[in-house]
Amino acid sequence: MPLISFAKALRDSEHLTRRHLLLGNGFSIACRPNIFVYGKLFEQADFSKLSPSAKKVFKALDTQDFEKVIKALRDAKAVLSAYDGVSKKLLTTLQEDADGLRELLVQTIASSHPERPNEIAEHEYAACRDFLSNFNTIYTLNYDLLLYWTQMHNEDGVDPTSDDGFRKPEDDYDVNYVTWEPVNSHQQTTWFLHGALHLFDAGIEIQKYTWVNTGIRLIEQIRDALKLDYFPIFVAEGTSNEKLIRIRHNDYLAKAYRSFSEIGGGLFIYGHSLAKNDDHYLKCIEKGKITNLYIGIYGDPETPSNKAIIARANKMVSARASKISSSRRRRADLSVSFFDAGSAKVWEK
Structure with a gap:
């Protein structure tokens, strides 16, 4: 199946009133493949605080995907509980290892993350900003700081064009963090759908760690928080x-979910495999108001992994059609196109 270029996908979508972007881990991998692929995270993870068997499960399942192992451990506990x-x-060990792997994933990403924003080259930031500028709203499933760094990387005195909804708390303007409130989300253009390293649930408020308010490197603040057992908002079930259960029990994540559910027009998906463990967002597309879906494909479309992406995308089209026929509500058909992800040149001019 031939792929269209990213440039052609943009031209084809010019008639749409709004264009949105959904980012997966491929966005971060394209920038720093030596850090963000699961294999590298697995190599750098310290399993010493888990049971001796936890690491062996990865080998037994022939995977380095943390989320797959977390699911397997929880499934094993559910099955064995019936015997x-x-x-x-x-x-208890199965449950503790499942929970521990989730925390270990957070710690590993934080420990291996680039230390400073200036480790990303100026031309990389420029290319990424050009890519992002094509979209009205950006949704990301990634936990790292690359998107945030890119959006904040402007010339001195130039405000960011993006809005993540975080503001100084009105009742305590001197604190060294910013907070998110639903009232500030109406003009929000960036959403971290599964949380992020720099977002923390502090009970009565959602906090975002920043460099500008502390003078302390952001990744250093995050690592210090982890040492104190303060964990960021992080959906890695x-x-x-x-x-989805975790999302619905967090104010910020639930609002992000509703925001994504309500978008219409065109949606570009970059760096995501349409995996089953993110079906809660894929079903939003099936049920929602998006009319044109553009999905990035890396490499040969005939590989098994890319065939699976194409099949899942076509399933979304069919699901939308069946919902139209079974509902009295007027729904638009869903059109899907596939573009060459490499042609987007997200991090290179």
């Missing part, structure tokens, strides 16, 4: 349903 004679100690 008589299974020790409570084993069930094993299944789509588990992720």
Whole structure:
């Protein structure tokens, strides 16, 4: 199947009133493949605080994907709980390893993350800003700081064009962080759908760590928080349903989910495999008002992984059609096109 170029996808979408972007891990991998692919994270992870068996599960499942192993451990606990004679100690270990892997993933990303924004070259920031400028709203499933750094990387005195909804708290303007409130989200143009390293749930408020308010490098603040067992908002559960449960119980994540559910016009997906564990967002596309879907494909469309992406995309088209026929509400058909992800040149001129 031939792919269109990113430039042609943009031209084809010019008639749409709004264009949105959904980013997956491929966005970060395209910038620093030596850090953000699961294999590299697995190599750098410190499994010493988990049971000796936790790391062996990766080998047993022939994967380096943390989320797949988390799901497998939770499934194993559910199955074994139905059998008589299974020790409570084993069930507890399975649960503790599943929870521990989630925290380990956060710690590993933070520990291996680029230290400073200036480790990303000026030409990389410029290329990425050009790419992002094509879209009205940006949604990301990534946890790292690359998108945030890019949006904040402007000349001195020039305000960012993006709005992530965070502001200084009105009742305590001297604090060294900013907070998110639903009232500030109406003009928001950037959403971290699964949380991010620099976003923390502080109970009565959602906080964002920043450099400008402290003078301390952002990644250093995050690592210090992790040492104190303060964990960022981070959705890394094993299944789509588990992720959705977590999303619905956090004010910021729930609002992000509703925002994505309500968008119309065109949606570009870059760096995401349409994996089943993110079905909660893929189903939003099926049920929603998006009319034109543009999906980035890396490499040969005939590889098994790319065939799976294409099949899932076509399933979304079919699901929309079935919803139109079974509903009295007027819904637009969903059109899908596939573009060459490499032609987008997200991090290179």
